[in-house]
Amino acid sequence: MIPGLLALLRPIFGDCRSSDACRFRRDVEGLHERYGPFDDVMLRQAVAAVMLWRRLEQATVAVQGDEQARRVGKGRRPSVRQIERHAKRQGLSQQAHERAVERLEELAASRPRRNSLAALLAVTNTSTETE
Numbered sequence: 750m751i752p753g754l755l756a757l758l759r760p761i762f763g764d765c766r767s768s769d770a771c772r773f774r775r776d777v778e779g780l781h782e783r784y785g786p787f788d789d790v791m792l793r794q795a796v797a798a799v800m801l802w803r804r805l806e807q808a809t810v811a812v813q814g815d816e817q818a819r820r821v822g823k824g825r826r827p828s829v830r831q832i833e834r835h836a837k838r839q840g841l842s843q844q845a846h847e848r849a850v851e852r853l854e855e856l857a858a859s860r861p862r863r864n865s866l867a868a869l870l871a872v873t874n875t876s877t878e879t880e
Contacts, residue, residue: 751781753789757796773799784857791856798849805846808839 754777755765762770780795781787787795812835815827 751778751785751787751792753792754796757792761800773803776802780853784853788860791853791860794849794853794856798846798853801842801846801849805839805842808835808842811835812839 754774758765758770758773762773764770765774776799777792777795780798784791784795812832815832815835819826819829819832
């Protein structure tokens with residue numbers, strides 16, 4: 750568990766044991782594995798990136814549902830304008846998510862990285878070979 754994550758998730762989900770909260774937490778933990786360890790700012794940015802990913806998923810489902818209803822639906826169907834509106838929302842959600850992940854990558858690159866085991870071994874091997 751990432752320190753401070755539950756405190757950020759409680760206002761969003763209340764009970765953090767729901768399936769949505771667990772999935773959300775797994776997504777944040779995935780970003781933590783890739784870009785971690787997180788400080789406070791990076792954790793908030795990771796939560797924002799996951800929230801924007803969820804918004805993108807919802808917008809994609811809306812566009813697909815509208816297009817299918819327009820093609821095969823009976824009765825009242827979504828207008829072309831409504832489908833275009835949902836497609837625009839999907840595009841904007843994708844851009845916002847990409848910007849959030851780019852910002853997280855920038856924050857990860859700007860902080861000093863912990864030495865990985867491979868880097869420590871390479872330094873150790875290099876220093877023993879020169880002696």
